[in-house]
Amino acid sequence: MSWRLRLWLGFLLAPPLALMTVFVVYPLASAFSYSFYEWNGLARGGFAGLENFRLVLFQEPFSTWTYRAFGHNLIVFCSLMIVQNGLAYLIAFALLKGLPGHRFHQVAVFLPVILSTVIVGFLWKLMLNPIFGLVNQALVAIGLAAWAQPWLGQPTTALGSLIVVNAWHWIGFPVLVFLAAMQRIPREIIEAARLDGAGDAVLMRRVIWPLVAPATTITVVLMFIGSFNWFELPYVMTGLDGSPGGATDVLGLYFYRTAFGNVTSGLQDFGRGSALAVLMFAFIIIVATWWTRVLRRREIEV
Amino acid sequence: MKAKLIGLAFAALAAFPVPSPAGDLTFWTWRQEDRSQYAQLFAEFNKLHPDVKIKYEAFEPQNYGTVLSTGLAAGRGPDVIHVRAYGGLEQFSKAGYLLALEPQAVPELANFEAAALSSTSMRSDSKVYAVPFASQTLGLFYNTEIFQRLGLKPPTTWDELIQVSKALKEKGVTPLANGMATAFMVEIFTSVFTGSFYGPGFTPDVLAGRATFEDPRYVGALAKLLELRDYLPQGYAGVDYPTMQQLFLSGRAAMFAGGSFEIANFRRQNPNLKMDFIAPPAEKAGGAQLVSLFYDGGYAVNAKSANQADALKLVRFMATKPFGDRFSALLGNISPIKGVTIEDTLLAKVSKLNEQSVPYIMAVYFRFQDPTGSTLLQGAVQKMMGGGMSPGEVGAELTKGIATYYPPFQKR
């Protein structure tokens, strides 16, 4: 490689790398190192080796909380893949058709993304409120009163409700990504397929799907990472404890209240919190890397 | 050894005090709502010490701990700190961020009851680290207008409570506003109604190891909560804290099991609300009606403050009776300073109720180590009220969780 090329690459990579190192990687590494010490409130005690990890993974009740939270994150990821990314793909296709009003719909579907999660959370809490809420009122109005329940208060429906609200909030983003990718497909390919008699379903599955592989990679991986780092929406809607009775407890919440404490119930333990974060990070990076590789193999140049 | 060096380096980094001009103090708190009242209180302080300027900074309460931890850890904390009590205090005092208040330096400590001082002391060295600022009482609010209109008397026994609730329900009023969606209110709800049932002897027994939370007194008390399910709002599992408050404030619910901290809050949100605060109902006629009591926090001095002398002056001022009087009058909270005059009738009544109280057990004794009693209780009672757990199972879960670090439970 010529030195000129090396210089060029250096110029391209050095500033971003420097910024990342100073403000993200170095602080993160420091924080990770906390997991190897015993913490007494805010005072760092002696070296604790892998004790914090042992506590988080094997010691009751912490271990139960860890696995419960992890399980919930898995549910969230799988559900959102269908309800958020899956639906987004369909909506993007609908928008691709360019039917009258598609510009309006494009803006409409993206508006919730722009809102602050705090307001989305509260808005939907109001909608799902068992007494004042629109959802229950609507169900009663159409004669489905039996279905009207305290959505956020029951362990069986709380997580599902949060998932639906999350989809409402963020679906605009994968729609945008898919739409952008679909619009880059040369018209000729689509028209050729139509001339061959392909209907919408075939078009979606056989023609467009393989060609939007880069978009799929992006949305799937970002969703995977987002599902496991999920924090703000459950925080606003059901609280830091993962009410009711831990039914909406996810790793993000569990990490935050372990590391920083919860005013109304728990204490902070930086060691355990850091250990949790290290474990989350290890899991995510391994799976996300593997997945990116798998998905990238599907990507064809258009 | 290496760990010690790293620890020392860490401490050295944090040791640089924030340079602030002598005579200037920063005060951090989570009470954003009290800015103007504290301004008045500090004005009183300035009458005695005109050369000390106080800068008041308030932070959003849920993240206050994080902001404070970060600031202190990096050596940029305030001079005078508004801190929580019990376990919340120890997190900071254990790390050496707070200045121990010695009786010689702060003779005003004599103005407080022992229970108040122990709430702001560190258990390991029994030193006081903050001047207590308020006590909170947990009991039953009720809407006097609705009761009068329906010809009902405030309940003094459990049976009366049930009767009154039935009558209210028939007239289309939700008897109790409480719901189970917000975890800390579940703990308050539990404490309000179980206190009179497990009685004053239970807590000392638990502390001495003579009883655990599986004791029939406690489990029996928990079982009583299940009887209230019919009188909670519809869909109570999903009724959260703001909804509960709104139900009571708007008169849709007639009673609210909560803390004395709601008084100022309710008044501000609905000045027309006619309410009263009573002790929770007793088990039987003539039995003890016990409120739950805890101390909410205090004012501490940053051990690394650049202006310790002035900080101590402020903290000492905040331990005097004149401050206590003004504090209660302005902020509608009960100051724990002995002999404080409380002019407000409702607050004075609440203060009197404190004489017959049980400690708010989890917050006071079991929030020092994880899993805290509070965390266990909140989740377990949520499940119990939803039908997923029996009272006995709740008691067992509490005992098991606390036994992981509490010796008196371990020998059983």
Next chain:
Amino acid sequence: MGAATRSEGVRNGLIQLVLLVNALVMLYPIAIMFLSAFKSTAEIYATPFALPQAWSLTNLTTIWAETNFPRYLLNSALITISAVAAILVLGTMAAYAIARYRFWGNEAIYLFFLAGLMVPLKLAIIPLFIQLKTLGLIDSRAGLVLVYAAMGMPATVFILTGFLRSLPGELEQSARIDGASEARILWSIMLPLTRPALVIAGIHAAVPIWNDFFFPLVFVQSDDYKTLPQGLTIFMGEYNTDWGVLFAGLALASLPITLVYIVLSKQFIAGLTQGAIK
């Protein structure tokens, strides 16, 4: 589009219906948000979905009186724009290097950037605070900009790398044969093609920065440098939150960025068609 047959017309009609329902579901809660800005907290709970009884401007006047709204708005705007600019510039540089060149350590560097995405960055708040303090950037807008820029890079690099990789390799080769420098290739050829990806990455970065209150809460104490969401946390009390005022504030806060999106989406469509035509 070809001759529209009857069945195609019906199907398109159905699709339009679905889209309309979707738009309703998306927009109705937002309408509620704007209406609630004119209600008090009590009214929001009493009649959350009705029109405001009296279109009271109390919430807005409260915000104006109790917070430094214009100042916070300015800070938010400055910080978001600077951070997003830095993210897009640096992110494109890094993504371009990773996506279009083969060199030793390429994948490792890619993972290095990605690592920033995979961890709750709040974990590092204490070391980050110490870092900023050492650099003298506590209580400043620049500190926030740098932190946000660093935090926004991983996702941007990820998105842009994905898009850049899918562009054909011949583009540069022919330009190189013609003697164009690497810089020229980047500027004149590759950049215009990535416009849609830049828009997507930009929005993905901008929205959380604009709406964030946590990092400003920890890093900024002076009123002069507070951001809008941070300023609005004053209404989140310990025992009650003034939802009427918060709705008003957050609704106002969402306006600038909504306008930016609407404008950008026009750009976006233009950019897309440009990209498809070779």
